[in-house]
Amino acid sequence: MSQPRAALSWLADAVLYHIYPPSFADSDGDGIGDLAGITERLDHLEWLGVDAIWLSPCFTSEFGDGGYDVEDYLTIAPRYGDNDDAAALIDAARSRGIRVILDLVAGHTSHRHPWFQESANTPGDHRYIWSDRIASPVRQWVPNQGRRGGFYRANFYPIQPALNFGYARPDPTEPWRQPVDAEGPRTNRAALREIMSFWFDRGVSGFRMDMAYSLVKDDPGHVETAKLWREIREWIDRSYPGCALLAEWGDPKTSIPAGFHADFFLHFAGSALRSLWDNNTGSLGPWSDGEPCYFDHDGRGSMRTFLEAWQEAETATRGSGLVGLPTANHDFSRLTCGPRTRDMVAPAFALQLTWPTLPVIYYGDEIGMRYLPGLPDKEGSQCDTQARQGSRTPMQWADGTNAGFSTAPAAALYLPVDFDPGRPTVAGARADESSLLHHVRKLIRLRRQTPALGSTAPVRVLNRDYPFVYARGEGHLVVVNGRAEPARAAVEVGDVRPLAVHGVEVANGEARANGFSYGIFEFSRRQ
Template structure:
């Protein structure tokens, strides 16, 4: 387990904890297993398929692979309805296949993270099958009548009768972690230290320990804020995760928890090592890259974003949210920034084509957040509208299936995803005749894939560009210009039209580390449409903060 190392700082109540050093250097890559690579010809991706492509991922430079749920499930919600936390779903392989993947990744200096769903199980989980029969079982939340919220209560037609509380779909009964506030009108509300909630906390540790012992380096925690019910300010939920963090730091140092909370300023101080800016919490993420006005994305667009072809966006919303979260976190963890995910539209969506997204990757890989690349975004796979529902992907008006199409490995009819007939594929391959693929882009030095490859390599070679560290915003319009570590200048123009800014440094000319459409002239910075550049400043160069001198952060 030497790969994970020891965490910085101390543990225990009130300690100022810091994440493991490896996380600050990481570039995370999210894989949706069913759509990544099919090794056995059944039309569904699997763990062996992931293992067969590790060399490519190592070449790309990503070093931490996060797999969306791959545990046993009836797949009513794409695997987020788990029926056995300790067994790999047969369609993805076996526990031994997971072991082989973890070991093969480790041999390449890469880590594996699994997805953990702690707030609910499948209605087919043995725990729930026992609970629907046994009126003394309180692992789930039961009532003799419909409570609040009304939508979540599902009638139980088995021996116990009554109603159970579900998270999201009816097939996802909520595990009982207690209520933060009692209510005499709702006697089913148990305190967080009741026997049922205590049993579930113990089970949560057992599940994590099982996979930690098999070599998993961490978990992305699904809907991490959903555990304790009626919890104003998430106080009790935060205490629960602080308890888990103390246990991990004590028993499994170097392992991490990445939360799907969407509020880093709350979740990281509570105990998580990192948390996302997400599409459903605030507008920080979508102010950077959204669906595009009028496009067919998974969520309704909120308006212009910074990386928008027409250039009507602003960095202000993102910067305000990032500064607030960064101040609250105070070095105890990271804000994770994803290109997309299994629920939200890809970078290439609507009016934004794959030829336009290189500057978004330049920002992602040089800003002091934790970068998370969704599979296929590195080649410019697009969000595909108009697909049928698959395993609960159509959630009300949210068409999530458009971001879950098969990975495009080559230019063959099946995109190199599977040898099965197309009718058996998990979802249809993107039918666009000009769809991108890995093989074609590997052969083209000017492709998006090579841009991403070079930017990841630059990040790994340059400590000042990694997560944490310092940043100073110099120009917040088009182009966006900022200084990392007082030593590296980054220029990003996310729109179609050229843009200019004053050159803020005096002294010798900087060294170009990466340049795509940006020039330094006597009159200042000239950035072509959809351009970026990274420079190393010469020793002794002086940089003036000509626009936003208050935008600095300390490591």
Template sequence: MTAPSAPESTPDWLSGAVLYQIYPQSFADSDGDGIGDFPGVLRHLDYLAWLGVDVVWFSPCFASPFADAGYDVADYFTIAPRYGTNEDLRRVVDAARERGIRVMLDLVPGHTSHRHEWFRASAADPEDHRYIWSDRVGSPVSRWIPAPGTRDGYYLANFYPVQPALNFGYARMDPAEPWRQPVDAPGPRANRAALREIMAYWFDQGVAGFRVDMAFSLVKDDPGMVETGRLWTGIRQWIDRAYPDRALIAEWGDPGVSVPAGFHADFFLHFVGDALRSLWDNSQGSHSFRWGTEPCFFAPEGEGSMRPFLDAWRRATTAIGGVGHVALPTANHDFSRLAVGTRTREMIAPVFAFLLTWPTLPTIYFGDEIGMRYVPDAPDVEGADLDDGQRRQGSRTPMQWDGTEGAGFSTADPARFYLPLDPEPDRPNVADSLADPGSLLNQVQRLIALRRAHPALGSTAAVDVLHETYPLVYRRGDDHLIIINPRREPARFTFPSAAELHPLEVRGIAVDGDVMTAEGFSYGVFTRRL
């Protein structure tokens, strides 16, 4: 049995988009409480418009007790008071649209907070199966939590004990686990209906789509993700009928599966395979305890390989068949920033040159465009420091807007900030970066503008890799050549008629006849002379 095919349509606006992820509590604080909010975002929309991003994606912003930074939702229809009101978000949506920017939200469909009214009702009613309940401890033991209130037994938690798993059913029944319910049982049906209700509410408020947290995890024990695919394909078909210009982006990590299942795009992620780890995670940050020391390609030592990424990319794009997209993030709230370990902000411009000239949906994590670094000693806040060695808080520190004591993030005493600022005296900031034509920020802005001006650099034109070691060289379409050297040592490449190429954006590339010499941490985007 296979899942039904997803409709083959993608909103035009998504195909050309550059995305920007905002962790709302760390972006901009307007009221002096030390926590970012939507009025703070509103003040900086002109900056985002200047940068050239088309889509802003907010990490979870719904009402929550914040045991897991908002990934424990207590009310999907209400903005968390720390960020403002529903109307504040609507103002951001409207003002962003005036600047050509769409807003996407983060949807957490697999679990809620234990304080959600759905869970309280289910805990009081043995006939309510919106969550996964059992009269015994299942496997793994650590995820089965004693039932609260009057209900006997245990409930399944997805991550923390305060995150009970919503019941979307099991793909297979098992006599040893009699609590399993099929995907068409009343509880799973109610939860699927609730997903549509939540999405429709925010679509009607002008939201352009959702990034879907842990999208692969809803149906349990699902070999081949067949029932999970059926679930998302059904939702996609509904969206295409009722809201055809809206989009879903998966946190799945396997675009070759998730896009055919109904998503418009999916991320290559660090925790699924080696595709992204092989590029720019050098295991010196958030996951250093869990991961080994395999070198990545975009590391100053120059010992990595593009092969794992290229192989995964080709498999994914072949499976997608041109009806969706692979998204590449610079980082996110769970993983180390680009500036981490031995890779400093002075070394990461080649990452952006690659990201913004490769056929992907580039996604910039807030602050990466100025070279904010992963802060290794940041304190644990709202569940960021996990028992398995992940230290996520180092990528969640406040945005650095200027060189003042509070970095322009908040008027509060810095001791009251959501997380401490990067303590380094030379931390980068937006104001200084704007004033420096050679700054990383200005390079990123120019690369985004170049991508928009030259469709061959976008998400749909063909890519032909000519050299996959150092330097990385590839052709986009018929007329554009990109050369990237992310290592410290120079690298050379011979290209016939190189002297006839016209430079569009170049840093540290010299051309002598047919020989192109790339200095350390350099890149060049060229086109044929017209």
């Protein structure tokens, strides 16, 4: 199999920007963001310096789970526009040097999808997983309302029936378990390629695969699931070279050898991401472990958990893929959350944009938009104790009505705009050279101009505590202090030249860092 960094240099060098479509920009005044709105705001993303945008699902849906319940993979949801609007966005982004990546829900559909409607009423149709009785795990089996009767297996909510990609292990007590090469699984694998081809042919540069680990059931070690994705990857390399395959798996050491170009550290798979950003407030629900993170106001955290996970992934993948590090996402709390204010998060961006990772900026994090607690459920966002809606509020573009997101009445908005009169906006941050936005833009530009700060140059940790200090390549030094108290560390380098400094000084063999500070330097070796 080809090596992703050789075939996809654009991804290895990229900074991704994650957009939740209903909340980014509303072009037609109905209170919900749309593709034309994204197109109108591409100038901001070009100015910021991102290389690709990743859109959460924008296909036809009943929106029982924010669009992750797809009714038609080949048609843009009417509230976002139509396929011509998608083409216009792709073309306009390309003209600015920005690629478009779509979110593809590969493992399940909406219960309203024509495939499911046919299967629910047709005995012998095996595109989905059917049983004549409730099986284990009980909560995943849903009574069928169609003529077929019986029960179907759901992946997440009951409205999301699992597509049948087979079971890795047979069980004579569960005769509905089909092997991975049965007719139903073969049909679904073929359909997955047809969907991807449809959008690749229209200029899409890649897909982020939702719940990529979930396709083959009862699959110890994800052996059969990995075989499936390797086949997909080999097909992409042959038919659409240069297009990317990204995983929502949360386990890069497993998913990258399975054929993905990149996978993300995620809050629900291990604690690497939580050990950096999670201050035990916001959306986490059952995943919050109560442990302090490195970017903890009082400095109670540690880089140990993150570094162990990183080293494990690097060792397993041998440089054959990229580990994505998001600031947040549609499921996980923003950097600015709870007691952490936007004045505290610049060093988090410094780490993200100088560590050998695939950085992913969640929309609005670049201006310090905050996680908004206490909002009502919206389209399945309140999942048990996980309040995801707080990270999905409208983008704040300017002062005035609805923060420039929409001209609709406030009551018609997808979710409320942050009510804080001191809320940050893009316009306000652009005008303030000291704003978080300018820090982020400067860091992105520095990463692009300095290969040693990108995803492929080696990294060497010099101090694991506060401040966190590491060398990139042969001559670059990064100092990050994620707490309020100043910190010092011995640094044995030669002469230093500051490249981007915010409260850090390196002199006389020591790095001295103010609270919530960062510094990036070029250094010479000691003679």
